Amino acid sequence: MTVNILTLGCSKNLVDSEHLLAQFRASGYTVLHNAYEESAEVVIINTCGFILDAKEESVDSILSYIEEKRRGNIRKLFVMGCLSERYREELTKEMPEVDGFFGVWEMPAILEALGSKLDQHLLQERELTTPSHYAYLKISEGCNRSCAFCAIPGIRGAQQSISIEDLLKESIKLVNKGVKELILIAQDLTNYGIDIYGKRALPGLLRELVKIEKLEWIRLHYAYPTGFPEEVIDLMASEDKICNYLDIPIQHVNNDILSAMGRGHDRSKLESLLYKFREQVPDVALRTTVLTGFPGETEEAFTELLDFIREFRFERLGVFPYSHEEDTPAYQNFNDEVPERLKSDRAGEIMELQQLISLQLNEEKIGHTYKVLIDRREESHFVGRTQYDSPEVDNEVLVEANQNLQIGNFYQIKITGAGEFDLYGVVDQL
Numbered sequence: 373m374t375v376n377i378l379t380l381g382c383s384k385n386l387v388d389s390e391h392l393l394a395q396f397r398a399s400g401y402t403v404l405h406n407a408y409e410e411s412a413e414v415v416i417i418n419t420c421g422f423i424l425d426a427k428e429e430s431v432d433s434i435l436s437y438i439e440e441k442r443r444g445n446i447r448k449l450f451v452m453g454c455l456s457e458r459y460r461e462e463l464t465k466e467m468p469e470v471d472g473f474f475g476v477w478e479m480p481a482i483l484e485a486l487g488s489k490l491d492q493h494l495l496q497e498r499e500l501t502t503p504s505h506y507a508y509l510k511i512s513e514g515c516n517r518s519c520a521f522c523a524i525p526g527i528r529g530a531q532q533s534i535s536i537e538d539l540l541k542e543s544i545k546l547v548n549k550g551v552k553e554l555i556l557i558a559q560d561l562t563n564y565g566i567d568i569y570g571k572r573a574l575p576g577l578l579r580e581l582v583k584i585e586k587l588e589w590i591r592l593h594y595a596y597p598t599g600f601p602e603e604v605i606d607l608m609a610s611e612d613k614i615c616n617y618l619d620i621p622i623q624h625v626n627n628d629i630l631s632a633m634g635r636g637h638d639r640s641k642l643e644s645l646l647y648k649f650r651e652q653v654p655d656v657a658l659r660t661t662v663l664t665g666f667p668g669e670t671e672e673a674f675t676e677l678l679d680f681i682r683e684f685r686f687e688r689l690g691v692f693p694y695s696h697e698e699d700t701p702a703y704q705n706f707n708d709e710v711p712e713r714l715k716s717d718r719a720g721e722i723m724e725l726q727q728l729i730s731l732q733l734n735e736e737k738i739g740h741t742y743k744v745l746i747d748r749r750e751e752s753h754f755v756g757r758t759q760y761d762s763p764e765v766d767n768e769v770l771v772e773a774n775q776n777l778q779i780g781n782f783y784q785i786k787i788t789g790a791g792e793f794d795l796y797g798v799v800d801q802l
Contacts, residue, residue, distance in 0.1 A: 381420025
């Protein structure tokens with residue numbers, strides 16, 4: 373039997389799919405991932421249910437495959453992940469054509485539904501869906517924070533960290549398969565380890581990961597500002613394997629909005645941490661996410677956020693208009709008072725500013741040489757990344773394919789040109 377798993381949403385979902393694919397392959401199934409054009413008897417959709425746009429994408433995908441099942445193109449259709457966890461009862465009633473809905477912790481039940489069972493010896497095995505030279509490493513699941521806008525704690529539950537020992541085993545297996553870059557992910561990297569070690573253990577995990585031979589880059593995603601273990605800053609400054617890169621969503625800087633969001637810090641504490649990174653790791657690339665249109669966001673509060681972005685000049689930034697999600701503190705305590713058009717306009721204004729900042733920062737790189745990891749080839753160019761860029765969400769380096777570069781290898785690339793979100797370069801050293 374052929375099983376095709378479609379993964380929607382974030383990289384944490386992708387890791388869940390990779391573990392499930394490994395279990396199916398070990399049971400003798402033919403496995404596919406995001407193979408929209410290929411035929412499979414069974415389709416499993418791993419959904420996202422975080423915000424409105426993600427929920428709509430998940431529902432549209434389910435409806436599309438219900439139609440494929442009606443036409444006889446697939447035999448079984450299963451739905452798993454966040455949307456299924458959050459709305460299982462409603463989905464079961466509205467979509468009886470689906471053969472089963474499973475939550476985020478129900479991998480054994482999915483396997484059983486297809487006549488297989490969970491192999492405990494394969495819990496750290498994965499069928500990589502990324503290019504073979506990089507992989508995501510999920511170090512914990514769930515979240516203990518109480519941000520007013522976020523539904524994740526209600527979907528994924530309280531934080532459950534994976535032990536350093538188990539993460540090392542998984543990392544070594546990945547590196548032995550050819551992985552050169554590990555991207556650490558979680559709902560909250562900052563609090564990693566508190567539930568099993570009684571302290572924030574991200575520094576300890578990093579000290580062990582840098583010992584792995586043939587692992588060249590370690591990248592940090594999704595760190596919460598409050599309580600961030602500042603020892604990580606020292607490690608980033610001293611350990612070459614730890615990329616000078618951090619994804620640290622700030623959401624806002626206005627104190628009234630930060631308080632209403634339940635972020636646990638004010639602007640001064642946030643700025644202190646951000647500038648400490650800049651001081652101790654001068655070439656650090658900080659990626660952040662901000663939210664526009666949260667209830668109570670006045671024009672003055674938005675202007676304060678815009679001015680801070682202009683002043684601080686984040687290397688990477690994404691923005692989302694606020695989504696009024698049921699089962700969140702904000703939904704219960706506030707009215708969704710900012711008009712949708714105004715939310716979008718504010719988000720657009722921020723991105724217009726960020727495009728200018730990104731262009732200026734990229735132009736400053738012209739004439740400099742950087743270590744670049746080649747991810748793929750697209751027509752006449754190889755496409756790679758510096759240590760300051762994460763795959764799929766950040767800038768890329770384009771190198772003309774007039775030399776035979778190897779995908780998954782590192783090269784010294786001299787930057788010759790720059791756009792808003794791309795760099796252009798030539799091989800400086802083979």
